[in-house]
Structure formats: structure tokens, C-alpha cells
Amino acid sequence: MSLFINIPEDSEQLPSLKTGQGKLLWIASVDHKQIGIMYLWLALFFFVVGGLEAMLIRAQLAIPENTLISPELYNQIFTMHGITMIFLVAMPALVGFATYFLPLMIGANEMAFPRLNAFGFWITLMGGFLMYFSFFAGGAPNAGWFNYVPLSENNYSSAPGVDYYIIGLILTGIGSISAALNFITTTLTLRSPDIKLNMVPLFVWMVFINGFLILAAFPLLNAGLFMLLIDRQFDAHFFIPSSGGSAILWQHFFWAFGHPEVYIMALPAFGIISEVVPVFSRKPIFGYKFVAVSSIAIALLAYSVWLHHMFAVGYSNTVNSFFAISSMLIGIPTGLKVINWIGTMYKGSIQLTVPMLFVVAFLIDFTIGGLSGVSFAIVPIDWQLTDTYYLVAHLHYVFVGGVIFSIFAGLYYWFPKMSGRMLSAKLGKWHFWLFVIGFNLTFLIQHILGIIGMPRRIYTYPDLPNWELMNVLSSIGAVFMFAGMVILFWNLYTTLKKPRSAPEDPWDAWTLEWHTPSPPDLKNFGEIPRVYSRRPLWDLKHPDKPDKRLN
Amino acid sequence: MSFTIYFLDPANWSIIGLIVTILVFAGYLLFFKTNTSQKVFMLLALSLIYMALGSPIGSLTSFGLHSITMLKQIVLLMVAPIFLLRAFPSRAANEKRLGSLYNWLPGETMGIKNTNYFIATWILMSAVMWGGHFLSAGKLSAQLGHAICGLSLQSNSWVTHVPNGLIFSILLVVGIIGLLPVFHPMPEKRLKPVQAVAYLFTACLVCTVLGLYVAFSATSAPNIEAVPVFDTVLSPLPMSLRTDQELAGMLMWVPGCIIYVISAVEILLSWYNAAPATSKKTTEHFTV
Numbered sequence: 001m002s003l004f005i006n007i008p009e010d011s012e013q014l015p016s017l018k019t020g021q022g023k024l025l026w027i028a029s030v031d032h033k034q035i036g037i038m039y040l041w042l043a044l045f046f047f048v049v050g051g052l053e054a055m056l057i058r059a060q061l062a063i064p065e066n067t068l069i070s071p072e073l074y075n076q077i078f079t080m081h082g083i084t085m086i087f088l089v090a091m092p093a094l095v096g097f098a099t100y101f102l103p104l105m106i107g108a109n110e111m112a113f114p115r116l117n118a119f120g121f122w123i124t125l126m127g128g129f130l131m132y133f134s135f136f137a138g139g140a141p142n143a144g145w146f147n148y149v150p151l152s153e154n155n156y157s158s159a160p161g162v163d164y165y166i167i168g169l170i171l172t173g174i175g176s177i178s179a180a181l182n183f184i185t186t187t188l189t190l191r192s193p194d195i196k197l198n199m200v201p202l203f204v205w206m207v208f209i210n211g212f213l214i215l216a217a218f219p220l221l222n223a224g225l226f227m228l229l230i231d232r233q234f235d236a237h238f239f240i241p242s243s244g245g246s247a248i249l250w251q252h253f254f255w256a257f258g259h260p261e262v263y264i265m266a267l268p269a270f271g272i273i274s275e276v277v278p279v280f281s282r283k284p285i286f287g288y289k290f291v292a293v294s295s296i297a298i299a300l301l302a303y304s305v306w307l308h309h310m311f312a313v314g315y316s317n318t319v320n321s322f323f324a325i326s327s328m329l330i331g332i333p334t335g336l337k338v339i340n341w342i343g344t345m346y347k348g349s350i351q352l353t354v355p356m357l358f359v360v361a362f363l364i365d366f367t368i369g370g371l372s373g374v375s376f377a378i379v380p381i382d383w384q385l386t387d388t389y390y391l392v393a394h395l396h397y398v399f400v401g402g403v404i405f406s407i408f409a410g411l412y413y414w415f416p417k418m419s420g421r422m423l424s425a426k427l428g429k430w431h432f433w434l435f436v437i438g439f440n441l442t443f444l445i446q447h448i449l450g451i452i453g454m455p456r457r458i459y460t461y462p463d464l465p466n467w468e469l470m471n472v473l474s475s476i477g478a479v480f481m482f483a484g485m486v487i488l489f490w491n492l493y494t495t496l497k498k499p500r501s502a503p504e505d506p507w508d509a510w511t512l513e514w515h516t517p518s519p520p521d522l523k524n525f526g527e528i529p530r531v532y533s534r535r536p537l538w539d540l541k542h543p544d545k546p547d548k549r550l551n
Numbered sequence: 552m553s554f555t556i557y558f559l560d561p562a563n564w565s566i567i568g569l570i571v572t573i574l575v576f577a578g579y580l581l582f583f584k585t586n587t588s589q590k591v592f593m594l595l596a597l598s599l600i601y602m603a604l605g606s607p608i609g610s611l612t613s614f615g616l617h618s619i620t621m622l623k624q625i626v627l628l629m630v631a632p633i634f635l636l637r638a639f640p641s642r643a644a645n646e647k648r649l650g651s652l653y654n655w656l657p658g659e660t661m662g663i664k665n666t667n668y669f670i671a672t673w674i675l676m677s678a679v680m681w682g683g684h685f686l687s688a689g690k691l692s693a694q695l696g697h698a699i700c701g702l703s704l705q706s707n708s709w710v711t712h713v714p715n716g717l718i719f720s721i722l723l724v725v726g727i728i729g730l731l732p733v734f735h736p737m738p739e740k741r742l743k744p745v746q747a748v749a750y751l752f753t754a755c756l757v758c759t760v761l762g763l764y765v766a767f768s769a770t771s772a773p774n775i776e777a778v779p780v781f782d783t784v785l786s787p788l789p790m791s792l793r794t795d796q797e798l799a800g801m802l803m804w805v806p807g808c809i810i811y812v813i814s815a816v817e818i819l820l821s822w823y824n825a826a827p828a829t830s831k832k833t834t835e836h837f838t839v
Contacts, residue, residue, distance in 0.1 A: 197745060198823055289823035293816050300752060300812045303759065304805060318794050319766060322801035329809070 019522065027122075030114035031522060035121050036100025037418060040411075042125055043093035044492075047485070049132070050084035053077045055482055058442070062475035064463040074459035075142035076161065080131070082145030083165065086261070087172050088128045090399065093407045094268040095120075095179045098207040100418060102183060104513035104520060105201045107192030107528040112185035113178075120178035127171030134164035141165035144457065146258060147228075149239035149250040154232050166229045173218040173225075176264075180214035183207050192512075194531035199550050201511045201534070202291055206271030209295045210264055213302060217260040224253030248313060255306035262398065263302045267295055269406035270337055273359055276409050277341045279509045280356035281348030284535060284547070287340040294333035301330040311382040320379045327377035331370060338367060353507075354428035358409035361436045365401025369394060372447065387457075390450025396443045408435075408488075413507070420500030420518045427491040431484045438480025445470045445477075510535035557787035558607045568605025572597045579638070589638045596634035599626050604719060607787075614786035615695045618798035620687040621765070625802060627719055628680060629758070629810055632726035636734035669732050669742065673750065676729025677757040683722050684761060684803075686710060700765055700796055729754070733814070744822035748815045755811040762804025769796035 019025075029035065056077055060068045069077070099121075103111055111117045134140045141161040143152040152162045187208045191200065200208070227238040228250065237243035239250045270291075278285045285291060307315065307323040341363060350356065372394040376382045385391060408431075415423050449470050454461060461467055505514040514537055516524055533539055533547035557563060579585075579593050603609050603626040611619040685702065693704040693711045704710060731740075733747045742750055769792075790798070 198825075289820055292823065293819040296748065296819055297812055297816050300755065300808065300815065304808055316794060316797055318797040318801060322805045326805050326809075 030118045032103055032111045032114065032117055033100050033418070033520060033524075035117050036096045036098075038121055039092045039096025039099055039124075040418075042121075042128070043089045043096060043407075046084050046088035046092070046128060048489075050081050050089055051482065051485060053081040053084065055478060057081060058475040058478040060459060061461070061471050063472070064461050064468050066460050069459070071459045072139075072142070075457075076135075076140040078457060079141045079144055079147075079165075083131060083141065083169070084128075085399065086145065086265070087169065088124075088131075090265045090403050090407070091172070091176060092124060094265060094403070095124075095176070097272065097407075097410050097414065098183055098203075098210075098268055099179065101414065101513050102186060102204055102207055103190065104417075104516060104524055105204050105511050106187065106190065106195055107512050107525060107531065108186060108190035109524045110190070111182045112189055113182050116178050117182050120175040120182070122175075123178070124172050124175030127168040127173075127175065130171065131164050131168035134161045134168075137164065146251075146254050148254075149228065149231075149247045150241070152228065153240055155240075163229070163232060166225045166232070170222050170225050170229075173222045176214050177218050180211035180218075184211040184215075187211075192528050192531055194528075194551055196551050198292075199531070199534050201271075202274035202285065202288065203268070203271035205292050206267040206274070206295055209299050210267040213260050213264050213267070213299050216303070217257045217264060220253055221257035221261075224250060224257070227253075248310075251310050251313065252306070255309040256303070258309060259306040260302040263298055265399070265403045266334075267298065269362075269403045270295070272406045272410040272413070273341060273362060274337075275509075275511065276355045276359050276413050277344045279413075279507050280351045280353055280359070281345045282351070283344055283348040284538075285340065286343035286346070288534060291337055291340045294336045297333040298330060301326060301333070305330055308377055308382065311379050312386045317379075324377050324379050328374060331374050331377075334370060338363060338370075353412070354423070354425055354432055355409040355413040357429065357432045358405045358412070361432070362401060362405040362409065365397055365405065365436075365440070368444075369397025369401050372397060385450055387455055388450035389446040389454045389456055392456050393443045393446035393450060396439075396446075400439055400443070405436075408432075414513075415495075416502035416506045417513055417516075417518050417520070419496060420502050421495045421498055422502050422506060423495050424491050427487055427494075431487045431491065433484075434480050434487065435484030438477045438482075438484060441477030441480060442474045443477070445473050449474070505537065508541075510538040512536055515540075554787040560607070563607035563610050565601075565605030568601055572601045572605070583640055585638070585640050589640060592634045593638035596631045596638060599631050599634070600723070603627060603631075611786065611788060612691070614788075615691055615699075616786060616788065616790075617688060617691055617699050617792075617795050618802060620691060621684065621799040621802050623719070624680070624683055624687065624722060625807055625810075627722035628676070628683065628726040628729075629807060631723060632730045633734055633810070633814065635727060636730060636736060639736040641737045669750065672729050672732055673754065675725055676754060679721060679725040679729075680757055681761055683718060684765070686713065686718060690715075697792070699792075700799070701768055733818070744818050747818050751811045751815045751818075755808045758803055758807035758811075762800045762802070762807060764800070765803060766797045766800025769793050769800070 026034075026038075056069060057074070060066050060074060099111065099117060103109065131141070137160055139159040139161045141147065141164060142159075143157055143162060143165075147162065147165060150156060152165075187197075187200065187204060227236075230236045231238050231240065231245075237245040239245045239247055241247050274285055274291055304326040305323060307319065308327040311320055311323075341359070352360075372390070376385070376391070376394065412423055412428055415421070449467070450456075452466065454467060461471075500518070502518045504516070504518055506518075507514070512525075512528070512531070513520075515529060529536055529540055532549045532551060534550065535547050539546040576594060576597050580590065583589075585593070603623045608619065609623060612623070685700070688700040689702045689704050689708065689710040690713070692699040692702045693706050693708045696706065697703065732742045733750055735741045741747060
């Protein structure tokens, strides 16, 4: 059985904005580039929504005993903030980049299943809007982004918000699964015949591995969600202990999905970093094989660590010990990647462009998030700090420092290719500094807040020593981040108004997407250059000193 | 009795087992031309088998420890076969001696290209992983008189008549057969690297599910707390039935998976290191 299956291209002209007129083509288009951009717009839209929710949270928490918003609304806002940022911002942004660039990076003209690709986008959008429609239908979900039972059962949450949460996440989950199927199949069947699987760009490799993670993780979530829906709508009792169900079972379902979900977001983010670092260090990636192989190790180990989210449940020391060990083990391949990126930068001719600045911030802040994550693998520390602001700080260092910074790096890096225009570097640096300083101001201090005992998810707090000061600083940091985002949007707006002027390969990069016009035509490649190594454009530009041939 | 006293007591070490182990290793050294790493792998495999079956650790099963039964299963089915297969040289190095031996290996005789063969070895290994576990748990239950891992058998149950030696032999042989597609001594008879990783990954899922079942069913077993810790007080490793069962499940899951993960990582690293095949394509560009 060969790992390359040559599938002939579809001769039918697929609908696209580039083939006809009319706004309906925005809906009908199955062009992977168009869908990729729509995923990114979706992510940006919900980033605004989720960001405003975050600002409300920080405004409420800026001073003690604040009554700016009610406890009921606060519960809905922090719940929707979590759901939005994970399922409607990070996931769609990463899927968007993969949808746009995976075919381009492997020399393909389209995704393997173009219509499934469009279906995945629209169902994700539908899921997102459905969840937000709950605000107008009796109240949004309010049981936290992991929606623990029995709090989310009818007895305690009789409003329909939780039902919208369930159905919305089922829909976005189906969208993610369809995207994963497409990524795997496209990588296996549509890459240029020259490109062996161990030659693909690291972003493609990470998205490919990520596809399997999604295929294994999201059905777990969706199964749990369906069971909860049956509990709520048909009076079943899968998760109701008083009727013989198990509340812990929901936690198992959720976290068996939830921890791999961290890596589902992290792996493509690592892929972006692995593309940006070599280009702006002017060196090939240090230890390609270790970066690639450690992704497999992460994917496999990701399923053996979920119970560290449940140490406080009260499992025995035996069970906790093994999960603690496996949680620490997964830090090894992740740490290995960080060493590889630093190794790539070492003695490189580093260009501190905006994407590279975000990479540097990523390396620092993601490492902090990783280290605080390792501290949660130590059971007694977890018992002490779980459900405190230390946890809030940790997860934001992973999700924002790790994932969102990578998305920003990818956005600045690939924007010229997608739009044909260069984003302003000056505004980009303003965005970078405001956002990164604001982020660290907001969340670094929350480690201390958590250690001194501030619980998460409280809508207000008493005037205890230092709590107000730290919360004010945290809220000021959020204002910095907000200002940074305003600058990003201004940068996008002003850049998109300019005429297209970006060259084919503005960064002097090495992967195949930079061999197409900016933006690429409907058919990505009229002619694909022969590929002999992992840096095909380097070989083309430097025929006198090509990379080692791999095929 | 403390574990140290128990462990150091010569009566708990099988002298016959030790002699057999040494003889097998000596025979291996005499019979095969091998390099140092292959010798080390053989030594490791034999040492592990001896530790599982002939050492005081192996004898802990007589105290009714389910976790030790699981440990034996992991060693015999999942670890020792890998080391054994890696200890044998490829046929090219030992054509005369190994030619007939390798003809008996399933991959040779059934046709290595046959996908059904891989499916069959995978199913066989998975079935024995689960079946071996429940057989051993059943035997323990019949021996102790209370439920082990949800099984509660009478002392005169048929499973008590199944010899331990037979179970251990089946585990080892099936372990070798099941891992042949990945670790066949002749590299050309192995699955391709990515396929081998998929094979190991799915095998990993099987041991994961078994480990999870064993570990978490301990919490829901109603009678497990009814058996007090003094039931195992004579054991050098006294622990409650619940702890024993959780330990059994966790051993199968975490170390079991890590074995496969390490193997998968090693295979992929070799794949990345592999020298490129000579390209037959000569045209400079091709149109799509």
C-alpha cells in the first residue's frame, strides 16, 4: 500500500468568487483559498466579540465589590468568552490557515473534498451564531466552557443556554471533523508526486498529525454532548448521580477531548512557528526530524494525560501518580520543539520582522505556560491551585502566548500571499508591543493572585490586601491588549484599501506557496517546480548549492 | 515480611530458571553471529523474562496481586518480544543458520504483502492482550475467593486447570507474532514506517482501553472496598484490592503506551534518516 495515492484532478469548474459575479458566490464558493479567508474573517469577528467579553470581565474585576454587571450575566460572559476564544477564534483561525496554505505548500490545486471544505466552514459558522443566539433566547450558556454536570443539568440550569451550548458545539465539532478529514486526505492524495511524506513542510506535517488528533478527540466531545442533550431533553440520566448516572463520566468525556484539544490548537501553531523561524533566521530548521517526530509523540501522549484536569475529583494516589507521570512526559517532546526553534535561531541572521517578533514572544510566553503546566502535573500543587487565578494565568499563557501569538505570526507572515498587500510593519510593531506588554501585565500577575487564593469565576471579590492592586494592573494590561487589537484592525483596514503591490515572495522564503502570485490564481499552479528537498524555492534560487536531495 | 527480606531470600529466586536463562543466552551467542547491540537486546529480553517468571517479583502473584499479573503480561506480550526480535540478525548475516528458522515466521510463510496478515496479527495480539488479562484475573479470583476486575469465579472453575506455563508461552509467542510486522529481523519484511506507526498506535489504543477499563472499574466495583487491606497483609507488597486493580490498569496503560510511543518515535527517526532512493524522473518541470 503506497502512501501516495495519485487522484486525478476534478475537471469540473468548481464555484468560486473568481469564476463569476454575485454575492451568492460567497456562499457557493468551494475555492480553498476563499474558504480559508472566510475562516480567518470568522475568527477575527469572534475575536472582537470574545475580546469585548474579556474587557467586560476585566472591567468588572478591576475593583472589589464591583456591581458593574450582575453575577448571572458575568457567568454567561466568562462562559461565552472561553467557548468563543477556543472554538470560534483559535480553531477557525488555524483551520483557516491550513485550508488556505496546505494545498499550496504541497503543490496541490484544491483540497481533496472541496464541498466538504465549504460544509465544514458553514457549519462552524452556524454553530458559532447558534451559541450567540442564546443571548436572545433566554440567556447564554453559563456553566463554564467545560460545562460541568450536574450544574449543567436541568435541575440547576433550566434556561436553554446550555442546550445552545450543546448543539452549537456539536455543529462546530462536525465542522472540525470535516476539516480534519480534508487535511489528511489532501496530504495523502494531492501532494506533488515529488514530495514524499517525510519532505512536507512542517506546517503541513503538523496539520496532518493534527487531523488524526481531531478525528479521535471530537467524537468524544460530541458523544458526551449528545448524552447531555438526551439527559436534558428526554429526561435520561447519564450524568445524574441521584438517578444512577455519573457526573464524573462527563468530566472524563470532556477532558479526554479537552486535553488533546490543547494540542489540536498547539500543533498547527507549532507548524506556523516552524515555518516562520527558519525564514527569518535565514537557516533551515534545526532538527526537522525531531520537530516532526515529537509531534507524533505529542499526539500519542495527548490522550494519556486528561485526568490531570481532574486531580481534584478525588481519584486515588495510584491513578493520580500515573497521570502525573504521563503529564510530565508530554512536556519532553514539547520542550524539544522549543529547543529546536532556538537552535534554528542560534547563529542565524535574525530579521526582527513583525512575524518574528511574535515568534520570540511565543517562545518566552509559551515556555512560561508550559512550566506552569508542569506544576499542575504535580498533584499536591494542583490540589492547592486548581480553580484559582493561577490556572487562569496558565491557560492564557498556553492559549494566547502559545496559540494566538502564533496566529499573529502567521497572519503577518502570510498576509502578503493572501491579499497581495504588505501589512504596515510600523503599525505591526505597535500592535506587537502593546499586545505583548498588555498580555504579560494582565496574566503574569494572575499567577500570584491565584497563589494568594483568588478563585476563578467569581464575579467580584472582597477588598483583601493586594487583590485590588493586582486586579487593577491586570485590567490595565487588558486595555493595552485592546489597544493593540484596535491597531491591528486599523492596519488591516488601511492595508486592504491599498492596491495590490506585494511581490510573489516578499520574505525570500522557501516553501511552495511562495512560488505562486500574490494572491494565487484560482488554479494554484500552472506548473509546479520539481521538488528535491524540503526547501524547493531555495534549490531554485541557489542551484549552485542546493539542499540535500531527498527523493 | 518486608519486601527487601522477601526480595533477597534465595528461596524466592528460581535457580533452574536462572540456569535455563544462562544456557539460552550462551546458545544464542554460540549459534548466531551478532553485533553488540543485538547481544544486549537478547540479554535484556532474557533478563526481563526471568524477572517476570523466575524472580521474587514474579512470585508475588502467589499473594494474589493482580498488578503483578499485569506486569508479567506487559513484559511477555509487549516488551520482551521487541527485544527478542531486535536481538536476531537479518538473514543475510546468518544465511545458513537462519534461513530455515525465518521460514517459519508468519511473515515469510503467509506472504508479507498480504494486508490480511497484518490485520490477523493485530487482532491476535489484541485478543490475547485482553483474553490473557481476563484469564489471569479469573485464575486469581478462583484462587483468592473474591472478585478480581469484575470476575468472580469458584475455586473449582475450569480456568484453574489452565497451566500458567501455557498462558505465559502464549503471551510470549503471540507477542512475537504480533510485533513481527514492525520488528521483523529482516527490515524488508517490515511494514513501511508510517504504516508501522499506525500499527503501533492502534495497538496502543487496545492497551489503553484495557488499562482504562481495569483502572476505572476498580472505583465502581461495589465489593472492592468490602475486602479489607489485611486480606493481602501477608504480601510483601500489601495493598488494598482497589489499589492493586488500579495499579494493574495503570501499568497496562501508561508504561504500555510509552513502549509503543518510544518504538514509534524510533521508527520515524529512522525513516527521516533513511537515504533517498535514486530518482528516475528526469524532466525539469511537469504540468498539472
